[in-house]
Amino acid sequence: MDNRERNDLKAKINANSHEIYVLSLDDMEKVIESSDSSKKSIVSNQWKKHREKIETTASHGHYVKDGVSLTKLFSDLGVTVFKAYTRNYGGNPHIIFKGYAGQRKVFNAVKYGASHPQIVKMGIGKVGATHTAKTGGVISIVFMSGFRVADFFLRDNATLSQLIGGLSMDVAKIATSTAVSIALGTAAATTFTAAIVPLIVVLIAGAGVSMALDILDDKFKITEKVVAAIEEMQNNLQRNLEHQKDKLTDTTGDIVDSVIDATIEYGKSTLSNWIRSNQPQLPGF
Numbered sequence: 001m002d003n004r005e006r007n008d009l010k011a012k013i014n015a016n017s018h019e020i021y022v023l024s025l026d027d028m029e030k031v032i033e034s035s036d037s038s039k040k041s042i043v044s045n046q047w048k049k050h051r052e053k054i055e056t057t058a059s060h061g062h063y064v065k066d067g068v069s070l071t072k073l074f075s076d077l078g079v080t081v082f083k084a085y086t087r088n089y090g091g092n093p094h095i096i097f098k099g100y101a102g103q104r105k106v107f108n109a110v111k112y113g114a115s116h117p118q119i120v121k122m123g124i125g126k127v128g129a130t131h132t133a134k135t136g137g138v139i140s141i142v143f144m145s146g147f148r149v150a151d152f153f154l155r156d157n158a159t160l161s162q163l164i165g166g167l168s169m170d171v172a173k174i175a176t177s178t179a180v181s182i183a184l185g186t187a188a189a190t191t192f193t194a195a196i197v198p199l200i201v202v203l204i205a206g207a208g209v210s211m212a213l214d215i216l217d218d219k220f221k222i223t224e225k226v227v228a229a230i231e232e233m234q235n236n237l238q239r240n241l242e243h244q245k246d247k248l249t250d251t252t253g254d255i256v257d258s259v260i261d262a263t264i265e266y267g268k269s270t271l272s273n274w275i276r277s278n279q280p281q282l283p284g285f
Contacts, residue, residue, distance in 0.1 A: 047154040055151075058143035059170070059214070062136040063207050069123055069132070070199065076106040084195040086114070086125055095125050095195050126189035129198035130182050133206060137178035144170040161234060165227035173213040181206035 047054075077084065083098035093114035101108050106118065114125045123132035145167060152163040185202040192198075217223055 044154050044156065047150070051151065051155075055147055058147040059140060060207065060210060061143060062139040063203065065139070066123065066132055066136060066199075066203050069121075070203065072106070073122055073124070073196065076104050082194050082196060084124060085193045086189070086195050093125065093127075095119055123199040123202070125195045126186060126198055129185040129189065129202045132199060133178050133181045133185060133202045136206065137174050140174045141171060144174070159227075159231070161227050161230040165230050166223055169217065169223045169226055173210065173217070176213060177206050177209040180209045 077097070077099070085096045085098070087094050087096050089111075095112045095114060095116075097104070097107055097110055097112075101110055106122070112119050114127050119125060120128045120131045123129055148163055148167045148170065151166075152158045152160070181202045184205045185198040188201040189198040
């Protein structure tokens with residue numbers, strides 16, 4: 001590699017370099033509190049205005065990505081998307097595409113293994129649909145985590161219990177919807193030979209279960225009850241710590257008092273013995 005190529009490579013590396021700062025919640029809160037109060041107020045007001053829309057996008061946004069993948073499938077395969085079948089060859093599942101391979105841009109072969117990267121990426125077949133569901137679940141958790149942390153810092157009355165409780169319920173709902181969608185997608189893969197069906201089932205089931213859980217959560221105030229339980233647990237822990245502190249203080253005081261009393265008694269006894277042993281003998285009369 002000559003100097004010019006080395007300099008070009010160095011310039012590309014510098015252009016793509018990024019600085020990452022890892023902050024704890026306390027550090028992040030200090031950074032926000034130290035920012036311009038007027039700007040912070042503007043950001044907080046905008047957050048309150050668009051908070052619900054942002055939460056909905058963070059919770060269900062990955063379905064947009066999956067919908068784009070499904071659109072690409074229809075764009076590449078057209079109506080023949082339903083003519084992609086699952087067949088076993090040599091004991092291994094394969095995806096078979098009917099129609100003219102030369103007219104397709106993405107899948108330009110007739111047969112692919114069920115675990116082929118392109119098949120999995122596009123969510124075709126049982127393996128692809130399962131991968132789509134898992135990826136969507138991970139994306140939702142990442143988005144919702146970011147939303148909860150931002151909400152914690154930008155909302156004036158937000159508490160740490162709300163952050164923990166909300167995030168716990170988010171993960172539980174996402175895990176449930178993902179598990180249900182995978183189970184139904186797997187059942188569809190064993191029932192239907194059309195390789196696109198499991199993906200459609202996963203998308204519909206995942207979105208449906210996710211929305212149903214949100215409705216149940218709003219109706220029965222499950223997240224609020226979880227937050228209340230966490231706050232009660234924190235209060236009980238705080239009261240227990242204060243009680244133990246008071247008990248320890250009382251015990252320490254008793255020990256100190258006992259040590260002082262024992263020291264005084266020891267001093268009295270020692271002084272008395274010294275006086276008796278050193279008392280001068282008076283002559284008898």
